[in-house]
Amino acid sequence: MPHSSPSSLLALPASIRSLIVAQSRLQSATPRLATAATRLGHVQTTRSYATESTTAPQSSVNATEVSHFNTLASEWWDPHGSSRLLHLMNPLRHQFINRCLATHGGEHTTQRKYLDIGCGGGIFAESAARLASTKSVIAVDPTPEVISVAKQHQRVDPLLLEPGRLTYRNHSIEELPLPTSPSEGFDIVSLFEVIEHIQQPSPFLSNILQHIKPGGWLIGSTIARTSVSWFTTKFMAEEVLRMVPRGTHEWSQYIQPTEMRSWAKKEAELDADGIGWQVMGVVYVPGLGWKEVKGSEEWGNYFFGVRKSAAH
Amino acid sequence: MLLSTSPALRASFFALPPSLRRACYATATSPSASHPEIFDLVCVGGGPAGLSLISSLKSQSSTKRLKIALIDAQKLSAPPRTGDGDASGTREFSNRCSSLTPASVKFLKRIGAWENVEQGRVQAYTGMEVWDGVSGAKINFDPMDRGRVAGVVESLGRLVPGSGFGRGAEDEGAGEVATMCENSNLTAALVERVRGLEGVEVLDGTKVEGIELGPEKEKDGMSLDLSLWPVLRLPGNRKIAARLLVGADGANSPVRTFADIPSKGWDYNQHGVVATLQLDQVQDVSAPRKAFQRFLPTGPIALLPLPGNKASLVWSTTTALASHLKSLPPAEFTAAVNAAFRLLTTDISYMLTHSTASQDLDWRESQTDLRALGLPQDFPRVDSVVSGSIASFPLRMRHASTYTGHRIALIGDAAHTIHPLAGQGLNLGLADAESLARHLAIGMEAGMDIGSCWCLDGYGSDRWGKNNAVMGVVDKVGKVFGASAGPVVWARSLGFNAVERLGWVKGGLMRGASG
Numbered sequence A: 001m002p003h004s005s006p007s008s009l010l011a012l013p014a015s016i017r018s019l020i021v022a023q024s025r026l027q028s029a030t031p032r033l034a035t036a037a038t039r040l041g042h043v044q045t046t047r048s049y050a051t052e053s054t055t056a057p058q059s060s061v062n063a064t065e066v067s068h069f070n071t072l073a074s075e076w077w078d079p080h081g082s083s084r085l086l087h088l089m090n091p092l093r094h095q096f097i098n099r100c101l102a103t104h105g106g107e108h109t110t111q112r113k114y115l116d117i118g119c120g121g122g123i124f125a126e127s128a129a130r131l132a133s134t135k136s137v138i139a140v141d142p143t144p145e146v147i148s149v150a151k152q153h154q155r156v157d158p159l160l161l162e163p164g165r166l167t168y169r170n171h172s173i174e175e176l177p178l179p180t181s182p183s184e185g186f187d188i189v190s191l192f193e194v195i196e197h198i199q200q201p202s203p204f205l206s207n208i209l210q211h212i213k214p215g216g217w218l219i220g221s222t223i224a225r226t227s228v229s230w231f232t233t234k235f236m237a238e239e240v241l242r243m244v245p246r247g248t249h250e251w252s253q254y255i256q257p258t259e260m261r262s263w264a265k266k267e268a269e270l271d272a273d274g275i276g277w278q279v280m281g282v283v284y285v286p287g288l289g290w291k292e293v294k295g296s297e298e299w300g301n302y303f304f305g306v307r308k309s310a311a312h
Numbered sequence B: 001m002l003l004s005t006s007p008a009l010r011a012s013f014f015a016l017p018p019s020l021r022r023a024c025y026a027t028a029t030s031p032s033a034s035h036p037e038i039f040d041l042v043c044v045g046g047g048p049a050g051l052s053l054i055s056s057l058k059s060q061s062s063t064k065r066l067k068i069a070l071i072d073a074q075k076l077s078a079p080p081r082t083g084d085g086d087a088s089g090t091r092e093f094s095n096r097c098s099s100l101t102p103a104s105v106k107f108l109k110r111i112g113a114w115e116n117v118e119q120g121r122v123q124a125y126t127g128m129e130v131w132d133g134v135s136g137a138k139i140n141f142d143p144m145d146r147g148r149v150a151g152v153v154e155s156l157g158r159l160v161p162g163s164g165f166g167r168g169a170e171d172e173g174a175g176e177v178a179t180m181c182e183n184s185n186l187t188a189a190l191v192e193r194v195r196g197l198e199g200v201e202v203l204d205g206t207k208v209e210g211i212e213l214g215p216e217k218e219k220d221g222m223s224l225d226l227s228l229w230p231v232l233r234l235p236g237n238r239k240i241a242a243r244l245l246v247g248a249d250g251a252n253s254p255v256r257t258f259a260d261i262p263s264k265g266w267d268y269n270q271h272g273v274v275a276t277l278q279l280d281q282v283q284d285v286s287a288p289r290k291a292f293q294r295f296l297p298t299g300p301i302a303l304l305p306l307p308g309n310k311a312s313l314v315w316s317t318t319t320a321l322a323s324h325l326k327s328l329p330p331a332e333f334t335a336a337v338n339a340a341f342r343l344l345t346t347d348i349s350y351m352l353t354h355s356t357a358s359q360d361l362d363w364r365e366s367q368t369d370l371r372a373l374g375l376p377q378d379f380p381r382v383d384s385v386v387s388g389s390i391a392s393f394p395l396r397m398r399h400a401s402t403y404t405g406h407r408i409a410l411i412g413d414a415a416h417t418i419h420p421l422a423g424q425g426l427n428l429g430l431a432d433a434e435s436l437a438r439h440l441a442i443g444m445e446a447g448m449d450i451g452s453c454w455c456l457d458g459y460g461s462d463r464w465g466k467n468n469a470v471m472g473v474v475d476k477v478g479k480v481f482g483a484s485a486g487p488v489v490w491a492r493s494l495g496f497n498a499v500e501r502l503g504w505v506k507g508g509l510m511r512g513a514s515g
Helices: A006-011 A014-028 A031-042 A063-075 A084-102 A123-130 A144-154 A201-209 A227-240 A257-266 B007-014 B018-024 B048-058 B102-110 B143-150 B152-159 B183-195 B254-258 B319-327 B330-342 B345-353 B358-366 B425-445 B453-480 B486-501 B503-513
Strands: A112-117 A134-140 A166-169 A186-192 A212-223 A277-285 A289-292 A301-307 B037-044 B068-072 B097-100 B123-132 B138-141 B178-182 B200-204 B210-213 B230-234 B238-247 B263-279 B289-296 B299-306 B310-318 B382-385 B391-400 B408-410
Touching: A063 A144, A084 A123, A084 A186, A084 A212, A084 A277, A084 A289, A084 A301, A084 B425, A084 B453, A112 A123, A123 A134, A123 A144, A123 A166, A123 A186, A144 A166, A201 A212, A201 A257, A257 A277, A257 A301, B037 B048, B037 B230, B048 B068, B048 B102, B048 B183, B048 B425, B097 B102, B097 B183, B097 B299, B097 B425, B102 B178, B102 B425, B123 B299, B178 B183, B178 B299, B183 B200, B210 B254, B238 B254, B254 B408, B263 B299, B263 B319, B263 B330, B289 B330, B299 B330, B310 B319, B310 B330, B319 B345, B319 B391, B330 B345, B330 B358, B330 B382, B345 B358, B391 B453, B408 B453, B425 B453
Parallel strands: A112 A134, A112 A186, A134 A166, A186 A212, B037 B068, B037 B238, B068 B200, B123 B289, B238 B408
Antiparallel strands: A212 A301, A277 A289, A277 A301, B097 B178, B123 B138, B123 B178, B210 B230, B230 B238, B263 B310, B263 B382, B263 B391, B289 B299, B299 B310
C-alpha cells in the first residue's frame, strides 16, 4: 500500500478508498480474498435495505466471511490474540444489557433465556451462561472451526457443562427452528459485532425478530459508517496497529444508529419510539480499555437495544 | 511429590508428550476416572490476608455463593478470651502486634470481623513522635495538621460556619493515626467470622502435600477438561481442584513456587527484636496515646502503645546486636531499651558491647542533654519487660514479579515482604484482600471465569504498583536513616525539619501513612 497520509486518503471518495484498501489486501492476500475485491464494483455510500421479500429467508451466510473467521478460530481465546479487543469489550455488553432491562424494571430478573447469534468462539455466550440470572444460552454460528473452538473451551468450565446451560449450534440462524409459541421465545437475542458482516441486513433482522418473546430485547453492537470509523477501524486497527485482523471489516457494510432506529420503527412488533430503544457509544483507548463515550455512537462503535412490545 | 523436585526437572517433565506424562502419575488416569472435587476458590493460608479475603467475598452479593476451601497447616481455633478461667485478670499481651491503619479498620468493619475483636486489648493512637537518633531532628505527626492538606480554600472555608468545607477532616477516625492490635486478636476475630459463613470448608490442621495440574483431557467428546486447573493433593488421598488458587501462604509461599513466579529482593542483614514492655506511667484510659520511633544508625527502635501501661517494642537492628539483646537478662534488656531511646549513639554502642547495667545507664543519662537529642517530653520510661516476650525475626524485602497467573492469585506476605519500620506489612495484605475481592465481584458480574486473566489482571495492576511504591519508600527511609555519616545526617535532618515546618507536606505524608 502506498504510504499516503491519512488526510489525503480521507479526501478521496469512499469508493476509491475502499478500492485502495482492497488493493493492499490483495497484494498480501490469499486467493479467497480476491472475491472481496470483486464485490467493490457496487460499493455504496448508503445502505439500501430490501424491505420486501417474497421468497423464504435466504441464508445470511457469506462464504468469504466464514473462511476469514475460520482462520482466526485457533487464537480466539488467546489473551493476546486477534480477539483481545472482543474480550475487553465483553463486560460492557453485560452492562448495556442490564441497562436495557432496567428500563422496564424487574421483568427479567432471573431465569433469562439467551440466543446469541454469530457467537464466534463463545466469548459472550460463555459469560452469559455463567450468570446466576441465566437459565439457558443457545449460541449459533455458521463457521465450523470457531464452533469447534467454542465447544473445546466450554469443556474447561464445569458450570458450562451443566445440562442445557450452554448449547452451540453450527448452522445459519435461518435454520434455527422458530419458537412454537411467542412465550417460548428468548428474553434476549444478542447480535454482537455481527450485523456489519451481513450483506442484506433488513431481511436478516426481520427474521430474527421472530425468535424474541414479547417484552424481550434484541441487543447488539456494531460500528457507525463515517470517515472517522473508517480511519479507526479499518486504517488504524487493521492496517497500522494490526489489532484487528485484516479483512475483518467491510466499511461499506457499517450501519448508522439512525438507520438502525429507522428500520426498528418500521417494524410493527418493535417498540423503538421511547425507552424501548437504547443506544450506547463506546470507544477503545489503548491502555485503558473500552469506555462509554456519550455521542460516540455517531461515529464509532456502539451498542443498540430494541424491545419487542409486550402486548402482541 | 513433584513440588519437591527442582523447577528444571518439573519443566522437562511437562515437556514430555502427554502419553508419557500420564504414565508417571501415581494413579492411573483412565478416561472414566472421576475427577477431583471442584471448588471455585481455594485459599491456602489462614492468616489475616486469607481470612479477610474469604470474609470479604462472602459479604458481597455477587461473590457470596462461591464454593470456597480454606487450607492451613495449623489449627485455626480461637485462643481463649479474657476471663476464661484466668484468675489473675488480663492475659499478657502477645509480642506479635500490628499497627492497623484507619483504612484497614474500616475494611474489617465492613466484612463483619471488627466486631469480634476484643476491644479491651486494642489501642488507638493519635500521634507518632519520630526523631533522628544522630541529629535529634524531630518530626511530630499531629493529626491536627491533616486538615491543612486540603488546601487554602478548605482552610478558609472551615472558618465560615456551614460552608461545608473542611468536612473531610471530621470523618470517622480522623483523629487516629493507627490502632495497635495483637495479631492473635485479629486472627481470632477473623476465624470466628469465617467459621460462621456458609459455603466455606475450613481444612485447618491440613498440610498441602502437593500441587499439580489436572489430568490430560480426553481427545474426543465433551468431558470436563481440568488439564489447566491447579489440583491440590491433601492427606488421606483427597484431591481438590481450584478454579482460582489463592496463595495467602506467607513469605515462602508454596503456591507462588507452583506458579513459577519469581520473588526478588534483598536481605537487610537486620533482625527485628520484639518484646512486650511495662511502662512507668499509668495511662488514663481516655487519654490519647502516642507512638515513638527513634532512628538509630543500626536501625529504628519503636515503642507502640498497648492498653494500660504496656507497650510493644519493635527494634530493627543488626543481626549480631539482636542475638546479643536476646541473650540479656530482663533487667539489662530494659536498660538497653531505655538507653537506645535516651543516650547518644556512641554511648549506646558502648553500652551494648560492654555493659548494660542500669547504674551505667543512670550515670550516662545524667551526662546527656536529653532535649538536644530530641527526646520528646512525654516519653515514658520502660520499667520492665514481660518475661518470655523477647523474640526476633529476620528482616528482608521481597516482591513477587507478578501477583497473578492462570488460575493463581497471591496476596499478603506471599506477594510481598517489607521492613517493619512503617508498620505497613499487615495493612498491605488486607488491602490486597480487599482489592482481589472487589475484582472478583466485577468478574462475576460480567460472567467471567474468575481464574482467567480478564478477571485477575485488574487486581494485579491495582496492587502491584501501589505496593511497589510503598516498599520503595520504606526501603529508602530505612537506608537513609541507617547512615551516620555527617552529610547524610545533615541532609536527612533537613528533610525532617523542613517537613516539620511545612505542615501541609507532613499532613500529606500522614494521610498516605494512614492508608
